[in-house]
Amino acid sequence: MDAINSITNAHAEAVLFYLFGGMAALSALLLVLSRNIVRTAVCLLFTLMGVAGLYFLLHAEFLAAVQLVVYAGGTLILIIFGVMLTSKSPFSKFEPKPGEVAVALTVGMVLFGALVLALHSFPFPAASPDVQGKYPLVGLGQALLGDYLIPFEIASVLLLVVMIGAAYLAKGRRHEAEDMKHTTPASKTMRQWS
Amino acid sequence: MSLLAIQVTTIGLHHYLVLGAFLFVCGLMTILLKRNAIGILMGVELVLNAANVNLVAFNYFSYAGTNGAPALNGQIFAVFVIVLAAAEAAVALAIFLNFYNNFTTIDVERASNLKG
Numbered sequence: 001m002d003a004i005n006s007i008t009n010a011h012a013e014a015v016l017f018y019l020f021g022g023m024a025a026l027s028a029l030l031l032v033l034s035r036n037i038v039r040t041a042v043c044l045l046f047t048l049m050g051v052a053g054l055y056f057l058l059h060a061e062f063l064a065a066v067q068l069v070v071y072a073g074g075t076l077i078l079i080i081f082g083v084m085l086t087s088k089s090p091f092s093k094f095e096p097k098p099g100e101v102a103v104a105l106t107v108g109m110v111l112f113g114a115l116v117l118a119l120h121s122f123p124f125p126a127a128s129p130d131v132q133g134k135y136p137l138v139g140l141g142q143a144l145l146g147d148y149l150i151p152f153e154i155a156s157v158l159l160l161v162v163m164i165g166a167a168y169l170a171k172g173r174r175h176e177a178e179d180m181k182h183t184t185p186a187s188k189t190m191r192q193w194s
Numbered sequence: 195m196s197l198l199a200i201q202v203t204t205i206g207l208h209h210y211l212v213l214g215a216f217l218f219v220c221g222l223m224t225i226l227l228k229r230n231a232i233g234i235l236m237g238v239e240l241v242l243n244a245a246n247v248n249l250v251a252f253n254y255f256s257y258a259g260t261n262g263a264p265a266l267n268g269q270i271f272a273v274f275v276i277v278l279a280a281a282e283a284a285v286a287l288a289i290f291l292n293f294y295n296n297f298t299t300i301d302v303e304r305a306s307n308l309k310g
Contacts, residue, residue, distance in 0.1 A: 010204060017205045021213045028220035028240060037230050044236050047217070051243050054210070058254040060269050063276075067246075070276050075239065075283045082232050082287040086294040094229035094301060104226035108219045115215035124207045124255070136266055143266050144273070155277050162281040169288035 016057055024050030035095065037087065041080050048072045062137050210251035217244035231290050231300040235283060242279045246272045 027046035034040045048071045055064035096104075144152050217240055224237030253268025290300050297304050 014203050014205050017209060021209070025213060025216050025220075028217050031236065031240065032220050032223045032227060037233055040228075040233055040236055044239065047240065048243065051217075051247060054213075054247060055250055057205075058210070058250050060250050060254070060272070063250060063269050063272055066273060066276055070280055071239075071243075075280050078283055078287055079232060079236065079239075082235075082290060086232065086290060086300045094233070096227045096229060100227060104223045107226065108223040111222065112215060112219040115219070116212055119208060119211050119215065124211075136269070139266050140269060140273075143270055148270055151274060155274060159277065159281055162284055166284040166288040169285070170291045 013057060016053070020050045020053030020057065022050075023047075024054065037083050037094075038080075041076065041083060044079070045072055045076055048076065059136075062140055207251055207255040210247060210255075214244045214247040214251070217241075217247065229301050229303055231293070231302050232287075234302065235286050235290075238286075239279060239283065242275055246275050249275070 024047045027043040027050065031040055031043035031047065034043060048067060052064045052067040052072070055061070055067055221237045221240030221242075221244060224240060225234050228234050228237065249268040249272045251268075253265055253272075256265060256268075293305065294300050
C-alpha cells in the first residue's frame with residue numbers, strides 16, 4: 001500500500017513539475033519572442049507563477065508565498081506602472097536589428113547547450129530526499145534572526161536607502177523644468193507630469 | 195549514451211537545473227534583444243528567477259541539515275535575492291522615469307550622451 005502511495009506521489013510530482021515548469025518555460029520563451037511590452041509583462045507574470053509552483057514542489061512553501069506576494073504582486077505591478085508611464089501608447093514596438101537577433105540566438109543556444117552538457121556530465125545525487133513532517137518555517141525565521149542577522153539588517157537598511165533614492169530620482173527636477181519650459185521638449189512631459 | 199539516460203517520471207535535481215538553465219538563457223536573450231529599457235529589466239528579473247530556482251533545488255536535494263532539521267541556506271539566499279530584485283526594480287524604474295523625462299522615450303539606443 002505504501003509502495004503504491006509512493007508511486008502515485010512520484011507520478012503526481014512529475015505531472016506537477018511538467019505543468020509548472022512547462023508554464024514557466026513556455027512563457028519565458030514567449031517573453032523573448034514577444035515584441036509588445038504589455039504582452040511581455042503578462043508573460044513575465046506567468047513565468048513567476050510557474051516558478052512559485054516549483055517552489056511548492058520543492059517544499060519551500062514560504063518562498064512560494066513570498067514569490068507570489070513580492071514578485072507577482074509588487075515588482076510586476078511596479079514594472080507595469082513603469083510601462084504605462086513611459087510609453088505614449090502602451091503598444092509601442094522596438095524591433096531589434098537582424099544582426100542583434102543572430103548574435104542573441106547564437107549566444108543563447110551555445111550557452112544553453114553548454115549548460116545542459118555540463119549538467120549531464122556531472123553526477124548529482126538522483127534520489128529525492130525524505131522531508132516528511134517538519135515544516136521549516138520556524139527554522140527559516142530563526143535562521144533569519146540568528147545566523148543571518150547581519151545580512152537581514154543590511155537588507156533592511158538597503159531597502160530604506162532604495163526607497164529614499166527611488167523617490168528622489170523619480171521626483172524629477174520640476175523647478176529647472178519650469179525655468180526652461182520654452183526651450184526643451186522634455187518640459188512638455190514635465191507639465192503633463194505635474 | 196549518458197545524454198539519453200535522463201529519467202522522465204522521477205523528477206530529480208537535473209530537471210530543475212535544466213529548467214533553470216533554460217530560464218537563464220531566456221532572460222539573457224531578452225536582455226540582448228529588447229531595446230525597451232523595461233524589457234531589459236524584465237530579462238534581469240528572469241535571470242534572477244533562474245538563479246533562485248537553482249538555489250532552492252540545490253537546497254532541497256542536498257539536504258545537509260544538522261541533526262534531522264532541514265537545510266535552509268538555499269532558501270535564505272533565495273529570500274535575499276528576491277529582496278534585492280525588488281530594490282533593483284524600484285531604482286531601475288526611477289532611473290527610467292528620469293530618462294523618459296529627459297528624452298521622451300526609453301529606447302536604450304537613444305541613451306548615448308556619454309558615448310565618446
